[in-house]
Amino acid sequence: MEDVNKLKPSFLSSDESLAVHAGERLGREIVTNSIRTPAVSTTTYFYKNSSELIDSKPTLIDATDIAGLQAIVNNHGVSMFFTESPTNPFLRCVDIKLVSEICHKRGTLVCIDGTIATPLNQKALALGADLVIQSATKYIGGHNDVLAGCISGSMKLVSEIRIMHNLLGGTLSPTMHLRVKQQNSTALRMAHVLEAHPKNPRHPEHHIAKRKMTDFGGLVTFETTIKFIDSLKIPYIATSFGGCESFVDQPAARNWDVPRDERLKYGLKDNLVRFSFGVEDFDDLKADILQALDTIPTKTSLYSHQNGVVSDKN
Template structure:
């Protein structure tokens, strides 16, 4: 599929244009509505996720906001796990509340019970697994089943997992969202988001997205398509490298805790093993240090780049309290199991022994 780098499309006559506007012909009218290059990558992501439809947008936050605004009305309520991306927390607490949408947070282990006990209370249940940044695992099928039993739409941020490691829709989740900036793109050179689901639900999401205007540029869609071509082989290396590092670091006394679902010591390892084909390239470590020492550790890394984001071929390191979860209250951080000494590692596809030596050298610097 060529890169159709255009904002508008030319028609032979008014009837042909009207047929496209009304959706009768399947033709494209305006790139804010649809574009052939973007449609091509949307079809590929639907095939990966096992969904009827996918909409690709200009960022992960555009995907989340378009889905929620397309489905949830003022006065309705959302149930969310308390361990989610900081940007999503700010969207829920600072934006949605202004429009009369209440979000109730619950511990990841209590999602199913809360859903079961709150029939007809919630329009939408939102959760992540693995969670950002402490890699908690939620039982996807149990949440999806509980949501369906109570008439609640389920929506997952599956960014950390990728469609190679987990396919939530096949386990019953209604809407699957990704920050495609991350593993789907894979090269840290685009900003993109995806939302996938049934044709019925996606019609509402697409209508909202069309008006909100978080449109994916056609060239960025081409780059996303390029990334998907190598997704499977990249994820194999991400999975291997992260598990290798987690197993090595777990034995280091200078590290208080290693968060990685592939470790048998992880509290939700059995759930992860049941619903994931691989455990992903993300891990978090909690150092035996304070914020100053943790900052020195990250600043001392050489292969791991000091940067936010994740899922690219290069390894990245960041401190959540200074980046993704900056500005979130101490109580909420504790509930997410995020400390000042927590470091999030996006493990790339470099030589694993080199990555380990980089981490060990930085640990030596802080003593």
């Protein structure tokens, strides 16, 4: 992240002083706005109809399908490419630098939802993205008590979005750097513990995650049994993530309206578990997870990854 470091004022030794402003900066002309619906507000201003927006949901385009993206951008008048990176819940990683180069050649804006990575772990603007949005309900808010979001980008772009922002909320004042450091560490250590289980492959975008992120976040996703969730003592069962308390949920349970065959087509198995680590003591969380795993038959395989770094022991 050498390019990012060049942009920081010389008296700042880390990104923590910037991160507490709830967004991402790239020089003095980059601004951050607090807004309750950043995804809706952002896209509303930059495309006239749905055909001009590329969404990275699997039903439209796989965010990691570079050839497919290139073909669409080259053959259609696309105003914006919008994707999460890492994605939720599979934690797939997009080569933001390459995607930005492809899109900008055709005048297509790139908007990255960096909620899972947070501004501490990923600098999408420095990698070439035009806009970065964050659900501040998650890691930035951090205490599961707000509904908020933020948008970071150039003054020109954010000013266009700001038109409807005047009455939509104030800027958050988080303790994000304190929380996210602990969550990064716990998730990585726990991912390495889970890696010891058999049939646990390397994350497919491991190399991209190492290149584009300074750390790897507090989410670990793995396949196990529902009995595992029921046996846990510490985490709450909830659909949110990024808070001080650990959360666990079953993504398929939030998509029962989608036929099972359709869910399986995109890898959304019934036994997929998403674990959001809070700031509890690592040894307590480890003991809780291991005792829950002990309730699972030994023939059950475990698949896990933490934003592409499970197999990285260096």
